Amino acid sequence: MLNYNVVVIGGGPAGLAAAIEAKKNGVDNILVIERDRELGGILQQCIHNGFGLHEFKEELTGPEYAERFIVELRNMGIEYKLDTMVLDMNQNKTISAINSTDGFMNIQAKAIVLAMGCRERTRGAISIPGARPAGVFTAGTAQRFVNMEGYMVGKKVVILGSGDIGLIMARRMTLEGAQVQAVAELMPFSGGLTRNIVQCLDDYGIPLLLSHTITEIKGRDRVEGIVIAQVDEKFKPIPGTEKEFECDTLLLSVGLIPENELSVQAGVDMDRITSGPIVNEAMETNIEGVFACGNVVHVHDLVDFVTAESRRAGASAAKYVNNELKKEGTTLKTEGKNGVRYIVPQVVRPENIDKTLDLFMRVDNVYHNVEMVVKIDGKEVKRMKKRHVAPGEMESVKIKKEDLSCADGSKIEVYLEKEACLKKEVYLEKEGA
Amino acid sequence: MYDVAVIGAGIAGTFIARELTKYDLKIVLIDKDTDISNGTTKANSAIVHAGYDAKDGTLKGLLNAKGNAMYDKVCTELDVPFKRIGSFVIATNEEEMESVRDLYERGIKNNIPNMKILTEEEVKEMEPNLSKDIIGALYAPTAGIVSPWELSVALAENAGDNGCEIRLETEVTDMKKEDDKFVIDTNHGEIEAKYIFNCAGVYADKINEMVGEKTFEIVPTRGQYNILDKSVGSLVNHVIFQAPTKSGKGVLVAPTVHGNLLVGPDAEGLDDREALETTSERIGFIREKSRKTTDKIDFRKTITSFSGLRAKPSTGDFIIEESKDASGFINVAGIESPGLSAAPAIAEYAIDIFRNINTDLKDNENFNPTRKPVIRFMELSDEEKAEIIKKDSRYGTIICRCENITEGEIVDCINRNAGGKTVDAIKRRVRPGMGRCQGGFCGPRVMEILARELKEDIKNIVKDSRKSYILTEETKQA
Numbered sequence: 001m002l003n004y005n006v007v008v009i010g011g012g013p014a015g016l017a018a019a020i021e022a023k024k025n026g027v028d029n030i031l032v033i034e035r036d037r038e039l040g041g042i043l044q045q046c047i048h049n050g051f052g053l054h055e056f057k058e059e060l061t062g063p064e065y066a067e068r069f070i071v072e073l074r075n076m077g078i079e080y081k082l083d084t085m086v087l088d089m090n091q092n093k094t095i096s097a098i099n100s101t102d103g104f105m106n107i108q109a110k111a112i113v114l115a116m117g118c119r120e121r122t123r124g125a126i127s128i129p130g131a132r133p134a135g136v137f138t139a140g141t142a143q144r145f146v147n148m149e150g151y152m153v154g155k156k157v158v159i160l161g162s163g164d165i166g167l168i169m170a171r172r173m174t175l176e177g178a179q180v181q182a183v184a185e186l187m188p189f190s191g192g193l194t195r196n197i198v199q200c201l202d203d204y205g206i207p208l209l210l211s212h213t214i215t216e217i218k219g220r221d222r223v224e225g226i227v228i229a230q231v232d233e234k235f236k237p238i239p240g241t242e243k244e245f246e247c248d249t250l251l252l253s254v255g256l257i258p259e260n261e262l263s264v265q266a267g268v269d270m271d272r273i274t275s276g277p278i279v280n281e282a283m284e285t286n287i288e289g290v291f292a293c294g295n296v297v298h299v300h301d302l303v304d305f306v307t308a309e310s311r312r313a314g315a316s317a318a319k320y321v322n323n324e325l326k327k328e329g330t331t332l333k334t335e336g337k338n339g340v341r342y343i344v345p346q347v348v349r350p351e352n353i354d355k356t357l358d359l360f361m362r363v364d365n366v367y368h369n370v371e372m373v374v375k376i377d378g379k380e381v382k383r384m385k386k387r388h389v390a391p392g393e394m395e396s397v398k399i400k401k402e403d404l405s406c407a408d409g410s411k412i413e414v415y416l417e418k419e420a421c422l423k424k425e426v427y428l429e430k431e432g433a
Numbered sequence: 434m435y436d437v438a439v440i441g442a443g444i445a446g447t448f449i450a451r452e453l454t455k456y457d458l459k460i461v462l463i464d465k466d467t468d469i470s471n472g473t474t475k476a477n478s479a480i481v482h483a484g485y486d487a488k489d490g491t492l493k494g495l496l497n498a499k500g501n502a503m504y505d506k507v508c509t510e511l512d513v514p515f516k517r518i519g520s521f522v523i524a525t526n527e528e529e530m531e532s533v534r535d536l537y538e539r540g541i542k543n544n545i546p547n548m549k550i551l552t553e554e555e556v557k558e559m560e561p562n563l564s565k566d567i568i569g570a571l572y573a574p575t576a577g578i579v580s581p582w583e584l585s586v587a588l589a590e591n592a593g594d595n596g597c598e599i600r601l602e603t604e605v606t607d608m609k610k611e612d613d614k615f616v617i618d619t620n621h622g623e624i625e626a627k628y629i630f631n632c633a634g635v636y637a638d639k640i641n642e643m644v645g646e647k648t649f650e651i652v653p654t655r656g657q658y659n660i661l662d663k664s665v666g667s668l669v670n671h672v673i674f675q676a677p678t679k680s681g682k683g684v685l686v687a688p689t690v691h692g693n694l695l696v697g698p699d700a701e702g703l704d705d706r707e708a709l710e711t712t713s714e715r716i717g718f719i720r721e722k723s724r725k726t727t728d729k730i731d732f733r734k735t736i737t738s739f740s741g742l743r744a745k746p747s748t749g750d751f752i753i754e755e756s757k758d759a760s761g762f763i764n765v766a767g768i769e770s771p772g773l774s775a776a777p778a779i780a781e782y783a784i785d786i787f788r789n790i791n792t793d794l795k796d797n798e799n800f801n802p803t804r805k806p807v808i809r810f811m812e813l814s815d816e817e818k819a820e821i822i823k824k825d826s827r828y829g830t831i832i833c834r835c836e837n838i839t840e841g842e843i844v845d846c847i848n849r850n851a852g853g854k855t856v857d858a859i860k861r862r863v864r865p866g867m868g869r870c871q872g873g874f875c876g877p878r879v880m881e882i883l884a885r886e887l888k889e890d891i892k893n894i895v896k897d898s899r900k901s902y903i904l905t906e907e908t909k910q911a
Binding site for chain 1: 659660707710711712733735736738739811815822823826827829834837840869870871877892897898902906907908
């Protein structure tokens, strides 16, 4: 049995930041377990820039951003194992893992940080009908092939889904000489950052077809064509609007799902909306001493936010190991409603808050000129004007510690007052999307 | 010159090829595809039916129950996953109960063991997640689930180990009967054989017509399915059929041997023998139909949808007989459901015909019924896992993170007889890409291993058919 104070599962940006922060908070004997061949996670295949604007006030590429943390981790002497897969984890914080050099390992941890990231939704998950030829890739798999392995996956491309990876791959494929015919998006708005729509589609004249979906994939050996149709308000294809695009490749950017198979199997309670663990202000799950951070908790739009969240998890894990995390005191629950889809953390223990509590949330639609209201135990404590909110851009709220002094079981509610809000159609016109 | 050529490496062809290796014969197994089991065998309900369904007096009736009983032995010999979990035929009203009782009666005639008609309470006790509307069911404990392509691959491998030659990507384009032999034209030249087994699935009528008059026709009949994540695989414990009614047969809901949930199929007669497309209309139809069995299926957990083609014969029954126009040519055609269940008995029946024609057969004294065991890493104990990694470090590298498949397992399945040569072939054998990420993470790694083991350029690694290329060229900076 190997023994560690903190074991971090996942060596991507979340795991790296958590491990470094745990060390900075006075804990030694930390292990990072990474299943891939290198540290850095998916950042290693994100060779475009735009990372680190919040964190470093400069624009880095994914590998550059990762490198800063990898160097820091190494300099601190934090141990890590690559090509290592965790097979099992239990409530006693015993982990079994394998790799080809150490073989089968049993590892006992005092605290565990879950940082496994997320995976992409697939063609099967969204049931795109038609043939099953080669040439259908998730945008991330294509990104790995093109950016890391050095191979092109096609010459004439259609993309479904306007999430950030889809948008970025539209540009990347274009720069590599492929012809990107269109990006189709089921929703009436893009799921990606506005800057990516401008820089990846508009700059290259790639059309974005909102409220559209794929109704058929053609070609029995390799993709030969994609049929795209417009959808109605219930997302059903409108007959007669079908248009066939001749192409050899379909890239899918249709959503990310936190990878929590290990968490679920260990008995971590999950949030149905985020598909991640239910966590408290310390990023601790229902299993004492098991923390979670990054995309395994909820899908973030910027790695900078992942880093910030993971630092909290790492610091909390260190506190836990040093018996400094307070368990007693009142517990509040957070609840998003009326336009707010979810809030992280879901549970708050005011005892552990130093000065302010940060809540992170996503809205369920595009709204203009709304007010975001926070109520604690029925009492309004904050009200903010928002000119523009969208599901693709995470919102956050700071709450002062003194506002949290209320009874056990009280609720922190966040909602949108939408009287002044403009309909999404107007938004689309205005943005010219 | 071969003694026997088996055309078609599906479940019937591979069973027959393996059965033939028990004799001292020079045998060749031919298939047009890049892999064993690539036709009807790769896409069906994966059920070993108990055998109450077929009418007595038919070949289906004769061979289903017989084949079912043979499953334990062959799956043990070949180390293939098979679970005898039993089946239900559920009824939601008196008319359907009537049809359940008819099936029971038919089952008695077909000698199906231990069947029972369950009361509403018994159904609920054994299957708590089923619809509240169910008033009773036929229970047949001998029904089972199997991995059809793993079985077919294992049969081919064992046939290969016992001396059968396997020629894939070999398409029969024409055939003529000469005095004492058949000359088969293929895309890879001529093949001569004294005897032919026609196991060509949806093309069996075309192959038959190369040497004789048209005596039957195959109507490819498409069925579409949904396959769901393992997290919902234990929704039901048995294979759940709906009672047949005037409006059709209903759909089934069943766990798979690997713990997923399978829902389907519908039935759609087609002209096209390659039409493996799915359609949103039909997928919607099977989902809707499944609600009669249970409304607890969370279709958001769908991993993939697929369709298969049944080789529906115009005669309504299996066609297993020597051609009247060409002696030595044995048709094994129209093997639609319950073909998988009956397959071991179909092979035995077909071999009996062959032995009547060819009376001086000698036994193959070196026949070995077992194959080298397959290491399924995740099924090992912790100690065994530690041990195997020590012996071969490739078992310490996980390639597929959804199904936890190691590099060792992938390399092994490539290098066996009838080994996998394409991404889909590897997926069928050891499951990387079968999980919830559908190969998003492991796909590039599997291609890399295939390229290395086959000593091929990675650009030549295909998904399934030779034309299903994955990579087009190197990137500009590569």
